[in-house]
Amino acid sequence: MTDENQEINLLRRENRALEDDNYQKCEIISELKEKIKKLEHENLGLRQQVEKYGLQYIDDINNPLEPLKLKSALDSEIFKYKYRKKHKPKDVSILDITIMYALKHCLDEQIGKQAD
Structure with missing residues (x-):
């Protein structure tokens, strides 16, 4: 090759x-x-x-039921807070108060929107 x-x-x-x-x-x-x-x-x-x-x-x-849901959630958080405060004070945290404040704030906004 x-x-x-x-x-x-x-x-x-x-x-x-x-x-x-x-x-x-x-x-x-x-x-x-x-x-x-x-x-x-x-x-x-x-x-x-x-x-x-x-x-x-x-x-x-x-949704018109939104304030009702917020009110129920706030009532539930208040109930839990009062129970913990009475029976388990060491379990109460700043988060409990923060959640209640946030729910109250949202509820106030929803009620204000409905009033307008």
Whole structure:
């Protein structure tokens, strides 16, 4: 075999190896594109779900029963606070008072909105 033939055979083998490598890379790219499509679809679903929950929260704030829910929650917290204060004074924390204040504040805002 001549040097020229050997060089041609070597180039053919290198070309085949490169073609195989390119084919494998194309398969990997194709798989990655499919995964990206699936992730984009899942992401869209999650975005829609978050948007739905946000709208649900906004709708719930405008619910006429919201002050009643806040009043019940505040009454419950006051009851727990009084019980703890009487029977377990060490269990009373600043968080109890903070929760009651936050509920009272929200209730006042809701009543103020309804009065307007």
